Amino acid sequence: MLKMAYVDSMVRTATTLDVFNAIGDRRRRDILDCLARAPSERAVGELVSEVGLDQPTTSKHLRVLREVGLVNVRRAGRHRLYSLNAHAIKAVHDWTRTFERFWQHQLTKIKEHAETAHRADQQDTDPTKKGT
Amino acid sequence: MLKMAYVDSMVRTATTLDVFNAIGDRRRRDILDCLARAPSERAVGELVSEVGLDQPTTSKHLRVLREVGLVNVRRAGRHRLYSLNAHAIKAVHDWTRTFERFWQHQLTKIKEHAETAHRADQQDTDPTKKGT
């Protein structure tokens, strides 16, 4: 139901601009990890060195992180000091927490035989046998 | 032409096929949320109704979820019953937990004045003035 009559403007999934999508990129996660580690603030140039991307690319990823609120920026002379805004990551944390109860159970009761029984089904269910 | 001297394997960011990327898509998150809610297993047809995607699209998203280990499949007659594999989500949960200490502090000590002081800098630093 409600197959949503695609209003021509949302032909696609729409906004990629949310935290979940932002952390889907490994580079951006690298940046976040980097900001979480050492000093609380980093100039773009430092991130460029640590993450290993070139400056424009780094700036673009930082922009995405900025737009979804994952990082903060502050000016310091000709530098821009980026810092983590962990609060945004909390959204993801909270979402994953929704599933917490599952793996708590799954590991104890289910997993044991799921590893054996279910495995059989999956092997022939998850083909990956692309070629026809 | 032949511009791609590129090592052929790492032309881009590489494997998009990891859990983080999988949950970056809202549709897929919807599917996961769905599987987390009601009965522990769902036939594809049921997911189609609940999530609101057409069958092929649903199957494709399920495939992605399957390939990154976020869901399990089991055959039941002509149906395929999908169930959540929360264990895979735990990976994301653990990653976010890395930042837990930040928002615990940020909310208490930092946030208070960060909301005011830093905001000023950001406004003029986070333009979003796309059009030029």
Place this chain on the structure above:
DNA sequence: TTGACATATGCTAAAAATGGCATATGTTGA
């Protein structure tokens, strides 16, 4: 077997994301 049903896959066109390079913008100091 045949036919209805359930789900997966192939193919194509379009959209979105990305890397790279060039360059604009903003800052500091002489």
Place this chain on the structure above:
DNA sequence: TCAACATATGCCATTTTTAGCATATGTCAA
């Protein structure tokens, strides 16, 4: 003001992802 430095943006070409439709594959029942 000019030059050097730091960072952000614009633009282009390419890769990736995805929606949609058609259809293949597999299952059950008569």
